[in-house]
Amino acid sequence: MDQQYNFDGRVAVVTGAGRGIGRAHALLLGKLGACVVVNDLGGTMEGVGADAGPAHDVASEITAAGGRAIANGNDVSTVDGGQAIIDAAVNEFGRIDIIVNNAGIVRWAGLPECDADNMNANHAVHVMGSFNTTRAAWPHMVEQGYGRIVMTTSTGMFGLLDNLAYATAKAAVVGMARSLTVNGAPHGIKINLIAPAAYTRMAGGMSDTGTMPAEVPQTMTPEFVAPMVAFLASEACTVSGEIYAAGANHFTRIFTAETPGYVHTSEGVPTIDDVGRNWSAINDETGYYVPRDLLDWSAHFMAHR
Numbered sequence: 001m002d003q004q005y006n007f008d009g010r011v012a013v014v015t016g017a018g019r020g021i022g023r024a025h026a027l028l029l030g031k032l033g034a035c036v037v038v039n040d041l042g043g044t045m046e047g048v049g050a051d052a053g054p055a056h057d058v059a060s061e062i063t064a065a066g067g068r069a070i071a072n073g074n075d076v077s078t079v080d081g082g083q084a085i086i087d088a089a090v091n092e093f094g095r096i097d098i099i100v101n102n103a104g105i106v107r108w109a110g111l112p113e114c115d116a117d118n119m120n121a122n123h124a125v126h127v128m129g130s131f132n133t134t135r136a137a138w139p140h141m142v143e144q145g146y147g148r149i150v151m152t153t154s155t156g157m158f159g160l161l162d163n164l165a166y167a168t169a170k171a172a173v174v175g176m177a178r179s180l181t182v183n184g185a186p187h188g189i190k191i192n193l194i195a196p197a198a199y200t201r202m203a204g205g206m207s208d209t210g211t212m213p214a215e216v217p218q219t220m221t222p223e224f225v226a227p228m229v230a231f232l233a234s235e236a237c238t239v240s241g242e243i244y245a246a247g248a249n250h251f252t253r254i255f256t257a258e259t260p261g262y263v264h265t266s267e268g269v270p271t272i273d274d275v276g277r278n279w280s281a282i283n284d285e286t287g288y289y290v291p292r293d294l295l296d297w298s299a300h301f302m303a304h305r
Contacts, residue, residue: 004236011093012233013085015039015076015133016103018054020200021152023223025100025229026069030062032230032270035093037068038062039076039085039103047105047121053245068093070170076103077124082132086140096137099151101173110162118165126152126169131176138189147189148233151177153243155195155254168234181241182293190240192232195254196225197247218249241293257288258297263304 010031016022018040030036038059042051055071062069072088075081089096105125107118130151141147154170156163173193180191199220228246231237243254262278264270275282291297 002236005032005230005234007032007098007234009033009098011035011037011095012098012100013037013039013089013096013133013137014100014102015085015129017100018042018051018056021196021198021222021225022100023054023058023100024226026058027061028187028223028226028230029067029098030067030069031098033067034063035089036062036067037072037085037089037092037228039072039074041073041103042219043105043223045105046107047125074134074223075281076101076129078258083136085133086136087273089137090140093220095144096140097144097146098148098150099133099137099235100152100229101133102152103129104166106154106166108162108166110164113162114164119168122165122169123172126166127172127176130173134180141184141189142187145188147184147187148237149177149180149184149189149191150229150232151191151193153177153193153195155245157182178241178293185240190232190237192237192240193243194225194232195227195243195245196222197245197250198222217248224248255290256291257285258301259285260285260287260289 007029010033012034014022014026014029014036017026017038022040026036026038034104038055040055042054043049050073052071057075059069059071068136070088071094071120072085074084076085086096103125107121109118132150137147151173153173154166157171160167177191177193184191185274197220199216200222225246228244228251232244245252245254262281264274289300291300
C-alpha cells in the first residue's frame with residue numbers, strides 16, 4: 001500500500017457506521033490505520049428506535065483485527081448528539097481529523113403523501129446531522145490546520161418516484177458542502193461528497209443482519225464504495241467541494257455546470273420572444289463551464305459586460 005494512504009495517527013468519525021455503507025467505511029479506515037469512532041443510533045431505516053448493538057459490533061471487528069475503535073450511540077440529528085460524537089473522538093484519541101457523515105434515513109413518499117413530518121425527519125438526519133458533527137469538529141480542524149470531511153449525497157437527487165424528502169435533503173447537503181469548501185480552504189480543511197451506488201437496507205436490498213439477496217451482484221455491496229471515501233478522507237486528496245459516485249467497480253465525478261447560453265446584445269430589455277427564439281442556444285451543452293464557487297460563477301456569468 002502506498003504510504004500516502006496510511007492513516008496512522010489520524011482519528012476518524014463515521015456516522016451511521018453500524019451497518020451497510022457506513023460499516024464498510026469504518027472497517028476500511030480502521031484497516032488503513034485510523035482510530036475510528038463508530039457512531040450509530042441503531043434505529044430502523046425510517047429513523048425509529050435505537051440499538052447500541054450494531055455500533056459495538058463494528059468497533060469490535062476493528063479492534064479484533066488489530067485496530068483501534070470505540071462505539072458511540074449518540075443521535076447526529078441533535079446539537080448535543082453531534083457535539084458528543086466529536087467529544088468522544090477527542091477524549092478517547094486526542095484529536096479529530098476525519099468525519100464521514102454517512103448517517104441517514106429514508107421514508108418513501110411523494111406528493112401528496114409526503115408531509116411536513118417526512119420532510120423534517122429527513123432534513124434532521126441528513127442535513128442537520130452532517131451540520132452538527134461538522135460544526136463541533138470545525139474548531140479542532142482549524143486549530144490543527146487540517147481536516148477531511150466526506151458528506152453523503154445521493155443520485156436520488158436527480159429524481160426518483162416517491163423519494164421527495166430524501167432527495168431534497170441530499171441535494172441540500174451538496175449546497176452545504178460547497179459553502180463549507182470556501183470556509184475551509186484557508187485552514188487545510190477539504191470537504192467532498194460521495195454518492196454511493198450499493199444495495200443497502202435503505203435501497204431495499206439488505207436485511208438488518210446484513211444479508212444480501214442472492215440475485216444481487218457482489219460488486220453492489222458497500223465494500224465497493226468505501227475505497228473512494230477512504231481516498232477523499234486521506235492526505236492524498238487535494239480537491240474540495242466535489243461530488244463522486246462509487247460502486248459496482250465504477251468511480252465517477254458528478255458536477256453542476258452552466259451552458260454558454262445566449263447573450264442579448266440588442267438595444268432594450270430582452271423579451272419573452274428573445275428567450276423563445278434562443279431556447280436552443282440556452283440549452284446547448286457545448287462548451288459548458290463548471291463553477292468553482294459563487295464568486296467564480298458570478299465573474300464568469302457577467303464576463304460579457
